[in-house]
Amino acid sequence: MSTYAAEHHHDDHVPTGWRRWVFSTNHKDIGTLYLLFALCMLFLGGASAMLIRAELFQPGIQLLHPDLYNNLVTNHALIMIFGAVMPAAAGLANWMIPLMIGAPDMALPRMNNLSFWILPAAATMLILSFVVPFFPGGGSQINTGWTLYPPLSLQVGMSMDFLIFAIHLLGISSVLASINIIVTLFNMRAPGMTLMQMPMFCWTWLVTAFLLILVVPVLAGGVTMLLFDRHFGTSFFDAAGGGDPVLFQHLFWFFGHPEVYVLLLPSIGVLAHVIPTFSRKPLFGYKSMVGSMLAVATIGMVVWAHHQYTIGMSLGAVTYFMIGTIIISIPVGLMIFNFIATMWRGSMTFETPMLFAVAIILMFTFGGLSGVMLAVVPADMQYHDSMFVVAHFHYVLMPGAVFGLFAGVFYWLPKWTGHMYDEVLAKWFFWINVIGFNITFFPQHFLGLAGMPRRIVDYNVMFTEFNVVSSIGAIIFGLSHLLLLYIVIKTIRGGKKADAKVWEGAHGLEWHLDSPPAFHSWSTAPKAIELTDTYEKPQ
Amino acid sequence: MSAEQQTEHYYIPDPSPWPVVGMVSLLTTLVGAALAINGVDIGSYVVIAGLLLFGYLLFGWFSDVVKENLSDCYNHQVDTSFRMGMIWFIASEVFFFLAFFGALYYIRNIALPWLGGDGYLGTTNELLYDGYTPVWPTHGPGEMGGDFIVMGAWGIPAINTFILLTSGATITWAHWGLKLNKQNHLVWGLASTIGLGVIFVILQAYEYGHAYSDLNLTLETGIYGSTFYMLTGFHGFHVTMGAIMLMAILGRSLKGHFSPHNHFAFEAVAWYWHFVDVVWLGLFIFVYWL
Amino acid sequence: MRFLVSGLARWVVLFVGFFGAGSVYAEYGVNFPEPASGSAQEIYDIHMMTMRVSTLLLVIVFAIVFYSLYFHRKSRGYKADQKFHDTWFGHWSWIIVPTLVLGVDLTIANNANAVLEKVWVVPDDKELMDVKVTGHQWWWEFDYLDHGVKVESRYVPKEDSGDLYLREVDNRLVLPVGTNIRFLHTSADVLHAFWVPELAVKKDAIPGYVTETWVEITREGVFRGQCAELCGTWHARMPIVVEAVPKEQFLAWIDERNAAKAAAAAEASADKTWTMEELMAKGEELYNTKCGACHQVTGIGLPPAFPPLKGSAIATGPIDAHLDIVIKGQPGTAMMAWGGLNDLEIAAIVTYERNAWGNNTGDLVQPADVKQHR
């Protein structure tokens, strides 16, 4: 298969058929694969969310056995985070980073394909873990939630092992993808582009990739210990042998907290392009943006235990973790501020990506502020493991991560496909989506405050009303994604031709390429004049 | 660290089957492993099939790379990409080990004092363990795995430290040979490094055997056994992988694949070997000695 | 539809009432219930404070964004100010904004710290009353260490609890008001978390470790909470009900429990040979409360997690093996060791299991057999 001969090719022969996708070494194709995979996973994870909400629609156990319910919760979280959001962000990175920095491709194209193809394998393992208990001798279901805390996870049957291996695979995939991105950004920038002139999306991914390389292996280590405790008689998480179940929580959250910034940052990067474009004004505070991102990443690595305030840490420890966590509002606040200042005195128009951007600023701030409330230890004694936390993290995850990806998809879809999407339908999608989202998750704050724990399949009648509202919202919200699917398919299949520079206010190298760009783009480095067309020059 | 020198075209390999083969092999291996550890018989065969496929993949992938390299597809920039890739890969490995070192730290400095009734949470000991005093090394209040004897630092482990440090020197020596374009010097340096690595693994295996049969120190020996075997075991695994990689490099050296200016593969393996070295130093200090 | 309307109505009330007067939301179940302990009150206050601060910040952000959205739009002919980031504000905002945010942060942290210390540090009090709280899959065990009384607390099925289903238990945790009480949390199997919102103590129960919290209950009443840490299948069925009573009443209750315990012990150790009917009746009751959650009242279990006892090899095989697993449990599974039950109770349960649901072994296990087996 390998053509190692001196046949140096820029003869632009596009491989065809299934080989083009399966054997691909082209960043655009791999990016597309990532995005399609993420879309499938969004629907799979969303389907489990719909089942969860259907079960919670009324008190009582209607549809799901409790273990099945919690298995769905587990899968929902893992599929959404590892299957939908991270691959979608990686898809954007694959597509856009080489275009933005004027590189011919990712630095390590074959490895790029490997990091993608591991994902379907991981998804297969994950789905197997769900299916195995339905077979005789398959053991019990994974009823632990995505946090997999022992000793509960030690009680689960063999499906847990499938899940552990799935996590290993996901970890390998993320680490390889991150290595590739870091190397690309360091080594493949167009001549003349310094780090501090990189488009902001590249910066966000650089920091994200660092975070991933540093924390994902720790998760892998943690679940490996779990595996050994389950099968090989070790006692990492067993007090009788001198271990401690809480150790797992530390390992998990040492990964888990930075992970939430992994989910957040790429979307922040998208915003840093969308908002200037539609405000027709340079990004406010490029340097402080880079600085705050580095600060978020650094502080984010050392505050993990705010997920475990209730495990009986010393006063000193909780005080430290509390203050550290609250302090994160400074860099994140600065980012939000920079976005607002970019819009300020801009000349704004409101195409769909911009609508999402504005919604993100408003709703992510909301979620972030409830995060600061959670960070306050004594108050978290009440909030912890209640629906309030569920409300918090969906308010940061949906706007902070998913909506950012939606914004990115609408922003770049014309570039990828060469067709304009249907703006009217997209606006409909936006409004239904955002309103549905708020109806779904806003009431969960009250449920939590009133005392409803999370991860319960059945609840007392006093919690009925808000759950009903939330479930109805979820149906609206869920169905709105069918509209998204329709819009995307429609755009791929045709539509108004898009210019190279799709948006009036857009700047950056990617807009100097045709829409869609040639199979191999930037095989010669961009010209100096193209390089200066950037909003991201330091002030 | 910038890309001023983008003079020639960056080499983009043609479509390649290896990534998907990699996916299939990993999936097969892990599905097999999940079945095998749960006592499903076909599991182990599936694992073996997966591993064979994985071996085939490594072989195929790297031969492609070698061929591309020999036919001068790579320019300086590609070389830099490879180097950076390797560095960040090692960084991720460092953090993998950090998880285990972190676990050891946590157990020794937080969990055990807690079990022993130290400080602000004295009631644990009072209520549940009634006077149990944990002293590292321990197998916990439940005395998991029965009485055991601790692995001393100054026998085989000290010898092993010496061996690994020496091997770090020999590989550097080999690198000099390569840079000076002295084939013999290079080959002997590599061969002795491999020899030392193999001796290390053999001694380690002997030590495990000794621990299992004479000291009653097993994976099941409470938290001491757990951390001991996990840390040393993963390290030993890495040494084995490193030694195999060194052998491949030796083979390529004998074929004269490397030139004084173009030998990324050699350097990557050398870095890896140094990394394994450093981890061992950490192990020697925190697992055996302190 | 009714639900929807009332749900929306609550929601509207909430928007109005959330951040305003204190009493409105309490009625609507959209905020913490009325605190019943000193720390709960303080926590409530800090919660309200952070919420007000957050609301204020949110209003500011919304106001600026909406102002900008309205005035700085192209359709109104607004020309972008390309030099905005070059003004003094553009140059210094990176330090101004963080300073302001830091100010707010420190205010929050400072207030939180004061509360935290009070909540965290158990008062040094000779009269401190210790209650050991052990989480089990899926019931609570309350051990009044100073009074020698133990209470097992389980959820009450819907038929008997009605609207309080999942918020009602068979045996409540009775506590005196005006006393410093220290809870010592631990677990017999997996993680659980003790949470009663009115008392505001949530702490994880960790197997093999003990964590602690303390409260001083300030008013009488019945306070309901739930297990807050996912603990497996019936995590939703671990309610906690605290009944706070005056001290004298509490002591009277303790005496009553002690008397009942003595009577039960006497009955168990009496050299009596029990008849099948007696043991079966006793066994059925005990089995249904203690074992029914997993093995089900019908004995068919919930496979694959919980094996059926109906027709099970152990429940119909040798008695010794059966006694063994009941007394010692099965480590690593949800099957705990039930050796804490007295001989009579174990005898009754085992007899029942061996003869109910068509397990007609005819075996009759006497307390003496259990005693001998131990």
Ligand code: HEA
């Ligand atoms: C994208 C994901 C994401 C993001 C960005 C965040 C951001 C934050 N999160 Fe969140 N969080 C999650 C995802 C995320 N979180 C998830 C998934 C969980 C639950 C996991 C589980 O248990 O399953 C969780 C849980 C969680 C907890 C644990 C709760 C519990 O279990 O008891 C806490 C506690 O401290 C917390 C805090 C915070 C804080 C302080 C931030 C901060 O970064 C927020 C900073 C942002 C702002 C503050 C708003 C903007 C700033 C301004 C407008 C300036 C002015 C502000 C001030 C002066 C305060 N989060």
Ligand code: HEA
């Ligand atoms: C990026 C992450 C992410 C995303 C996008 C979502 C999206 C959603 N989540 Fe997610 N959720 C988590 C991460 C995420 N969640 C995590 C980490 C947890 C914690 C798990 C744990 O406790 O362990 C959690 C837990 C969680 C719970 C709490 C369960 C419990 O504690 O008992 C609930 C309940 O309402 C919920 C609901 C939803 C809903 C309705 C959506 C919706 O946004 C989904 C919308 C999308 C779709 C619906 C897909 C598209 C459409 C279709 C499939 C078409 C078919 C539609 C219909 C039939 C209507 N989630």
Ligand code: CUA
């Ligand atoms: Cu006990 Cu949840």
Ligand SMILES: [Cu+2]
């Ligand atoms: Cu966090």
